[in-house]
Amino acid sequence: RTWSPEESNLAASIADVVANVLQGTKRRQLEAQLRQSQKMEAIGVLAGGVAHDFNNLLTAILGYAALVHGQLHRDDPTLEHIDEIRKAAERAAALTRQLLAFGRKQVMRPRLVQLGAIVAGIEPMLRRVIGEDITFRSSIASTATIHADSGQLEQVLLNLVVNAREAMPGGGVLTVAVLDGTMTPSAGHGDAVAAVVLEVADTGTGMDRQTLSRIFEPFFTTKAIGKGTGLGLAMVYGIVQQSDGRIDVESEPGRGTTFRVSFPAAAGQAGPEPSPAVAPPSASRLGPVSLLLVEDDALVRGLTAEMLERSGCRVRSAACGQEALTMVQNDPEPIDLVLTDIVLPDLNGRELAQRLTSLRPGTKILFMSGYSANDGPSPLDGGEPIALIEKPFGPEDLVAKIQSLLGAKAQPVSE
Ligand code: ADP
Ligand code: MG
16 A cells, blocks of 8 residues: 555654664764773883883893893803893894884885785694694685785784684684675775685684674783783784774674784785895804994994994994994994984984995895884885894894895904
């Protein structure tokens, strides 16, 4: 039968009311999303900043510990204490790296990688991590490539798997899958694009809504003191954002949890793993190398200069880009290598490098950083690949890196 005019009117106003309610709900959802992302952004800036300063302090602690270590006699009982200082500082450095990742300040080396291949590659390790009580299933159904940092992807997967294991103290099933899919960019609007999806599902405790709303915050943990740091998912979140991906979670108390991480698919063939520059591991002395050090943090500058001098380098130091340029203009002495911080108070490291190499063509540049400023053009974007040493580093790392850059020039002359 056909509707009477009254019925039609009624239906139309009901539809209006429903539409309004839905719109209101949608708006509130969007507002909540915005507030949440602003909060995460603010915490990220804070965490990234703290971590950056921390890295400088740790560079000094580790560096001076290594210098003292080098001065002591082999059977000096103090050596053990120095080792403990070093171990503690290295643990602190590992935590700092997680904070940097959350603040999206981790140095990132993206390239075309096949997510499936990376997951397959660390599967044996995952099996060992999860132990006997848990049934492990994996399914890799995608050969698509994405633009990301393979080390970071491994960290993401490892963190999700460790959390899943911890959510299944009485055993259960852990499923890791890689599949083709689609995603809308994390802002939630715009067209869906082809994506590669990493799924990590467990049959563990699950989470209530309240827990679920806070899991990505740094230091949020429901685990006992000493058990959880609350940094795992914060790091995952930062890495996923940094790689233009998105992360979604489905969870219900008592019914398990599924994390779904999507990355935009990128066209092209996965390249080979860049071969790390291998340097002779034991050589801790350099040949007659002349070096310009540019670093604004006085503690790190002093320490680095000392490490370099002890390895046989001639070192001149500058606290900012301008000072370095003036030095080079006024001093005819050759420079083999410039070791510079990426973030300087006046110029960024990339700019400084360009100006220095136009003054002295052929000068090698080595950047130091614990921090790749993701806002603004990253010194790692574009241009030729750069040589980089990450803070905190010790004398051995530094010398090995310099040797790999300078080759024969830096080999110590045998006496
Ligand atoms: P941590 O593992 O150190 O607690 P994370 O950032 O990795 O820190 O995780 C934060 C919190 O999220 C955990 O304490 C836990 O409450 C919750 N969580 C994460 N993954 C799962 C999971 N798979 N199942 C249940 N709860 C989880
Ligand atoms: Mg964790």
